[in-house]
Amino acid sequence: MPDSPRDTAPKTVSAPSTSTPTVSNRSVVGYFFYGDGCSHCDNIKPVLAGVQSRYPDLDLEQLEVYHNATNQALFLAMDQNLGITSAGVPTIIIGDQALVGEDQIRDNLERVIQQAQAGTLAAAPAGTGNGNVTATKNCPGTFTTLTVPLVIFCAGIDSINPCAFSVLIILLLSIIALQNCRQVLMVGVTYIAAVFLFYFLSGIGIFSFVHLSGISGLIATAAAVIAIVLGLVNIIDAAWKKEGFILAIPESKKPVIERYISTATLPAAFVLGVLVGIFELPCTGGIYLTILSLMSSTMTLSEGIPWLLLYNFIFILPLILILLAVVFGIPPERVNTWRLENRRMLRFAIGLAMILVGILIIFGPRLL
Incomplete structure (x- = not known):
C-alpha cells in the first residue's frame, strides 16, 4: 500500500566536517531504523548527529518502521539475513554488523564505522550475522504483515459472538409469531446494521487514537496479550464454569436488553x-x-477504511446468516436450541483461536 506523506523517511547524509579526522576516505553506508514515539530512538538521535559530524563519509539512511510498511519489510528482511530473531528499534546496520538498542549503538557505533572504513566489514550475507542479539534500552516492535486472509481470519473469530447471537435469536423469537416475514427481516436488518455501525465507528475512533499515539507497535503487542488472556478466560468459561459465563453481558444489564426486545420496534x-x-x-x-x-502502523485512516469495512462485514456475517435462515423457514427455536447445545464448544473454540491470534501477532515474524 502507498505510504502516507508523513511516513516518507528522509535519507540523511551529514555535511562534511573537519572537526575530527576520519580513518580513511572510504564511504560508509548504513541504515538507522527507528520508530516514531520510541523514547530510546529519540535519545540516540543526538548521538548520531555527533557521530555524523565526526565521520562526514558516513551515509546513514533513516527509516521509520512503525508507520511505513516498506521500511518494515526492509527491516525484517535485513534482520532475517543477519540471523537476528528479536527485532527492535533503534537499530543501526552497517555491513554485516547490527547494533540493536540504545546502549549498543552508543558503545559500538564508532568502532563499527572505523572497521567499515578500514574495509574489514563484509556485506551482510543471507542467513549469517549476529544471531540472537541481546539489546538493552530498545523498543520492541510488532511487524506482523497485515494481509486479507489475516483480517478475514481474525474477523471470523471475533464474529462468533454468543451474546450477539442470543440477542438476535431471542428478538426473532419474540416477533416471529406476531409479524410477517418482511417485518421480521426489517427488524433483524436494523439490529445487524446497528451492530455493524457501532463496531465500524468504534474502529475508526480506535484507529485514529492509535495512529496519533505513535506507539501502534506497542499497542498491537499489548492487544495481542489481551487476546491471549481473553482466550484463556473463554476456555475457563467453557471447561469449568457451571452456570453463566465470565465474558458475557452483565446480569445487571439484561433487564435493559429484555425491555427493548419486548418492544421489538425498529428503533428498539x-x-x-x-x-x-x-x-x-x-x-x-x-x-x-x-x-x-x-x-x-502501516496505513492512513483513508487507506484503512476498506480494511475496516471488510473486517466488520465478516464480523456481522453470522448474524446475517442466522437472520436469513429464520426468514426462509428455519424455526428460530431450532436455531436457539443449537446455540444452547453448542455454546460451550463455541467458547472453547473461540478461546483457542484468540490465543493463536495473539501468539501469531507477537511472534509471527519469528515463526516464519
Missing part, C-alpha cells in the same frame, strides 16, 4: 444492536484492537 432493534456492541466490545475487543493497531 437499533438500540439493541448498539447496546450489544457496548457490552461486548470490552470482552471480545482484543482481536479487533490488535488488527486496528497493525492497520494504523
Whole structure:
C-alpha cells in the first residue's frame, strides 16, 4: 500500500566536517531504523548527529518502521539475513554488523564505522550475522504483515459472538409469531446494521487514537496479550464454569436488553444492536484492537477504511446468516436450541483461536 506523506523517511547524509579526522576516505553506508514515539530512538538521535559530524563519509539512511510498511519489510528482511530473531528499534546496520538498542549503538557505533572504513566489514550475507542479539534500552516492535486472509481470519473469530447471537435469536423469537416475514427481516436488518455501525465507528475512533499515539507497535503487542488472556478466560468459561459465563453481558444489564426486545420496534432493534456492541466490545475487543493497531502502523485512516469495512462485514456475517435462515423457514427455536447445545464448544473454540491470534501477532515474524 502507498505510504502516507508523513511516513516518507528522509535519507540523511551529514555535511562534511573537519572537526575530527576520519580513518580513511572510504564511504560508509548504513541504515538507522527507528520508530516514531520510541523514547530510546529519540535519545540516540543526538548521538548520531555527533557521530555524523565526526565521520562526514558516513551515509546513514533513516527509516521509520512503525508507520511505513516498506521500511518494515526492509527491516525484517535485513534482520532475517543477519540471523537476528528479536527485532527492535533503534537499530543501526552497517555491513554485516547490527547494533540493536540504545546502549549498543552508543558503545559500538564508532568502532563499527572505523572497521567499515578500514574495509574489514563484509556485506551482510543471507542467513549469517549476529544471531540472537541481546539489546538493552530498545523498543520492541510488532511487524506482523497485515494481509486479507489475516483480517478475514481474525474477523471470523471475533464474529462468533454468543451474546450477539442470543440477542438476535431471542428478538426473532419474540416477533416471529406476531409479524410477517418482511417485518421480521426489517427488524433483524436494523439490529445487524446497528451492530455493524457501532463496531465500524468504534474502529475508526480506535484507529485514529492509535495512529496519533505513535506507539501502534506497542499497542498491537499489548492487544495481542489481551487476546491471549481473553482466550484463556473463554476456555475457563467453557471447561469449568457451571452456570453463566465470565465474558458475557452483565446480569445487571439484561433487564435493559429484555425491555427493548419486548418492544421489538425498529428503533428498539437499533438500540439493541448498539447496546450489544457496548457490552461486548470490552470482552471480545482484543482481536479487533490488535488488527486496528497493525492497520494504523502501516496505513492512513483513508487507506484503512476498506480494511475496516471488510473486517466488520465478516464480523456481522453470522448474524446475517442466522437472520436469513429464520426468514426462509428455519424455526428460530431450532436455531436457539443449537446455540444452547453448542455454546460451550463455541467458547472453547473461540478461546483457542484468540490465543493463536495473539501468539501469531507477537511472534509471527519469528515463526516464519
